[in-house]
Amino acid sequence: LPTEFEQAKPIIDTIEAAGYEAYFVGGSVRDTILGKPIHDVDIATSAFPAEVKGLFKRTVDTGIEHGTVMILDHGKGYETTTFRTESGYQDFRRPDQVTFVRSLKEDLKRRDFTINALAMRANGEVIDLFDGLADLDAQVIRAVGVAEDRFHEDALRMMRAVRFASQLRFNIEPATQQAIADNALLLTKIAVERTRVEWEKLLMGQRPDRGLQALVQTELYRYMPKMADQLPMLQKLIVLPEWHLDSIESTWTLLAWLMALPNEAAIRQLLKAWKTSNELIDHVTAAWTVMRALQQDATLAPMTLFTAGAAALKTANTVANLLGFGRPQSELTAAYAALPIQDKHALAINGGDLLKQKIVQPGPQMGQVLAQLLVAVVTSQVPNELEKLLDFATMVADTENN
Ligand code: ATP
Ligand code: MG
Known part of the structure; x- marks a missing residue:
């Protein structure tokens, strides 16, 4: 068992000692069997929330209405959720009613895919009521029960399916994939923020092309924001030779770039x-602007480097490298470090200095003069020294006043 499970074992033991059932469930069981690192440990139990709270000194009601209590133990938090069934789903996104039950089977039945419907005892024994192990072995994403019904209950599951295809390098089982194709329109019922989380995970997965292929085949992409006419962009992504991105910023920068958008x-x-x-x-607009420069210029202008900042520069170059027109990362880092200043607060003059010397009157001219001073310093026209900057400001202000 992974150390995360070993550490959580006393919690399961405590619940069981009180006469209830408790299991590891969800993604951590799936990932453990796949031999992947796990992030969060989820526990499911037959104990009702009040019963769980009675067994531990320190708990937090993180989602008590859904039956979730966080148990705090040795500086870690464990989400413990009472077995439950769900019903209603009139809005295609959440159940009207959640009912706590004492049966593990009922709880596993409401889960989305067979590979996510496995439970594990504290001793490592796997409980596999929906053939999740066979599907893990065959690398298949299959809905628990009738796929069509499951996507009607909660349309987000369609996005989760394509996301797991990318993250796990699995295929979507044909009947499940057909049900996504048949119900893709229901995605519009889902809050954009939730769709976005799955979309970003898909793009940062191990095999984004798998997830993208499924999005195209099912036409699910047509119901994602601003994506209806993006088939050409998706095709480009699918054929892009083996790529991997690990930041949300870079995924959106790549998308924006391939959409060939006209401007910021x-x-x-x-x-x-x-x-x-x-x-x-x-961040993304800054990175996109840098990419335009990378594509056109042999060297990036100082103001381009300065305006973007270190983070957006890195994003831009990462994405440009993926598309074949990037530079060695060290080259950009060095060019950025060589700028006279990296931050506008490092300018050796401010509005107060200009007022004190009566070079500029209070008012709109102030911002313009300061902006010109900034450009002058960044482009090495004037050294970043107060005296030199005052001289330069006097000249600028005079020119503007005449
Ligand atoms: P991840 O590795 O991204 O955390 P996960 O499978 O653990 O993947 P979670 O969103 O953390 O995904 O959910 C935990 C578990 O809850 C899932 O494995 C699944 O059993 C169940 N679940 C989550 N979302 C849904 C849903 N929309 N419909 C049905 N079951 C769900
Ligand atoms: Mg999880």
Whole structure:
């Protein structure tokens, strides 16, 4: 057993000693059997939430209405969820009702795919009620029960299927894939943020081409934001020779680039539609601009380097390398480090200095002069020294006033 399970074993033992059942469930069981590292340990139990809380000193109600209690133990948190069934699903995305039950089988039955419906006892024994082991072996993603019904209950599962295809390098079982094709439209019922998480995981997976191929074959992509007419872009991604990205920023930069968007505004629109953070939008637009320069110029202009910043430069070059027009990463790092300043706060002059010397009056001119000073320093026209910058500012202000 992985150390994460060994460490969590006392929790299962405590629950069992009180007369309830408890198992490891979900992705950690799947990944353990596949010999992959695991991230979070999920426990399922027949004990009701109040019963779980009664057994441990320190717990947090992380999702008590769904039956989830976090047990704190030796600085770690373990999500422990009461066996439950779900019903209703009138909105194609969440159950109207959750019912706690005492049966493991009922709980495993509500899970999305057979490979995710395995349970493991604290001694390592696997409980396989839906042939998940055979599917793990055959590297297949198969819905538990009737796929069509399962996607009607929760349309996000369609995105999860294509995401796992990429992450695990598995194939989607034909009936499951057909049900995705038949119900793809239901994806529009799902909150964009949740679709986005699966999309990003797909793109950062081991074999993104597998997930993308399934997205294309099922036409699920047509119901993702701003993707309806992106078949050519997806085809380009699919045939791109073996690629791997490990940051969300780089995946969006790659997408924006292959969509051949005309300008930064179009990228902002794309990312707004996907409801990403403003930070991500700024990063991706900056990286995209650097990519344009990388494609055109032998050397990047100092202002291009400065405006992008170290992080977006790295993203841009990573993606450019994947597409065949990047530089050695060290070259960009060195060019960036060689800039006279890396941050506008490092400018040796500020608005206060300009006012004190009466070079600029308070008002809109101030920002313009400071911007010109910044460019002058970054492009090495003027040394970053107060005296030299005051002289330069006087000249600039005079020119503007005449
Ligand atoms: P990951 O490695 O990304 O964490 P995971 O399989 O653990 O993958 P989670 O979202 O952490 O995915 O969910 C844990 C488990 O809960 C899943 O393995 C599955 O059994 C169940 N599950 C999660 N989301 C759904 C869903 N939408 N429908 C049905 N079961 C789900
Ligand atoms: Mg998980």
